[in-house]
Amino acid sequence: MKNQGADILKGSSLSVTSSRKAILDIFLGSDNALAHQDIENIAKQYDRVTIYRTLQTFLEKGIIHSIPTTDNIIKYALCSDMCITTGHHHDNHVHFLCDDCGKTVCLDEVSIPNVNLPKGFVKKEINMVVNGICNSCQK
Template sequence: METTVKAENILKSNGLRKTQIRLEMLQIFMGSKHALSVNDIEKDLKSSHDRVTIYRALNSFEENGILHQTPDPNGNMRYAICSDSCPEHVHQDKHAHFICEECNQTYCLEDVKIPDVQLENGYQLNSISYTMNGVCKECQLN
């Protein structure tokens, strides 16, 4: 029940309509320890929604700074909920991502910051991808 209230507050604070798909998806992201693919989201949804609706929700979440994208080992996109320190409408996705070579999950490492990069004049930086590969904590225990 607590995640429902938190999801409703996230939608309200971002000026987004409260719909079943948005509430369900936010609750899925809040309960996940790793970034999710569209297939992961589809599997976890309690009700049936087409992919267009899922992608529209993902886009609105990303545009409002609720989620960010990160690549998976196959070059596809996964989505992760932004931390509370990510300001609305401006992604501050300045942390590393870790891809486990055993379970293929992508994790956000919020405490691992990307170093500041100084470019020569005339270059405009739009994004930085800082991804590390290895074996996650859970796979090491197995």
């Protein structure tokens, strides 16, 4: 557990740098998806540009995935272990955006149902984002 971040980086054949470890640790320690801005606020010691490039790299390597949300802020979350180890994305889960606290979470246990598209449309990827009130804000 000690060097989980470094292990993930090595596993994706990325060089292990302090900024990458720090950003990865932020994701590992967060229970919700994070926007670029969130990372910037927490990892103040690193340059804006470095954070942009790191997130980009993580996306390409499949370490994180991006979530298109209705509040027009791209959020990122760690991919499940399976994603990282196989290199294939199985982001087949629903995302939830709380209208109250604004947090975006992966509902890993809720998989996206299938849909039938009209003739001529070929499906490659599906994103499903549900807005509402999350379990913490609920009362």
